[in-house]
Amino acid sequence: MKSKTQFISLCFLLPLFILQACGQNTKKQTKSTSMENNIITKSGNPYYSNTDTTKLNVSDAEWKKVLPADVYAVMREADTERPFTGKYWNTDEKGTYYCASCGNKLFRSTAKFSSSCGWPSFFEQDDKKSIVFKEDNSIGMERIEALCGRCGGHLGHLFDDGPAPTGKRYCMNSIALDFVPDSK
Template identity: 65%
Template sequence: MKKRLFILNVVLMLPMLIFQACGQNQTNKVETKKSNPMENKMNTSDNPYYSRTSTEKLTVSDSEWKKILPEDLYQVARKANTERAFTGTLWNSETKGTYYCAVCGNKLFRSNQKFVSSCGWPSFFEQENKSSIVFKNDNSYGMRRIEALCGRCNSHLGHLFDDGPEPNGKRYCMNAVSLEFEPDTK
């Protein structure tokens, strides 16, 4: 009897786990589409906290972020929602450049740390430096995951999984809307 219940639970839970591999909140997904897949540029003129040079930790109220950030970015970065798979422009881009936090400008990844995965979100095997991203346990939706947060502004970026390529077997599964991309100049 216990074996039957276990099998029934596995059969019922498997589709949910498959569809939520990277996703946080399936009912409040944020759909993002940018016109140019080579760039994911934010209008930072209204954001006094945005800087690509400062490493100062930010403590900004949720109400202040809501005033500053575009709604799609706010929902993902501050409310830990997730954009739909394959809708962000950066998931399969192989353009050389640098990835920054779209909320605060913190340098997160270089393109040589990125790989194309089949999950539908930008994936990296390593962060730019040890303090650029911080982690916390995420046990939401009955899953055990590791949430990846910007080390400067504490915005939700995505999750860290142990199914990535060598050299370390890690996959930083990031929301494209949480990333700003600057292509290298030739």
């Protein structure tokens, strides 16, 4: 009977061991909320806060430790998720969008619009300090990169083809955003 128990344990543990040996992260990044203080934090990320607006100066090595690999690739290496694959590109739920790296408040859903480009699009940012910009000529064309004003993480790009009243289109990567519905 002991060998049967050991065999069953091995069947459950072996896949976890293989994933860890291959470098796969078996722990999920989780969000916890404290409704009393209206604070959102991410377990394992000491830089995440939706109430602290202090500018962060964190090394990429440190970000690599606290961010999931896919979030790190977009936010620290300026990768781009494929169009029509992100969780927020086609949603219209009311709430607030925050930076997925640091929790900085970026957009209200009232500024979101359907641009049919495959990424979530907004016509204005929440606060003029919440997003900063820099010139981006990385793919042989002139674009304006949108970065989190708190942590400097890559969010997406800004274009001049949005709706009134601003005429702007903040074309963001869903993976660079966290969304909190108004009901919370």
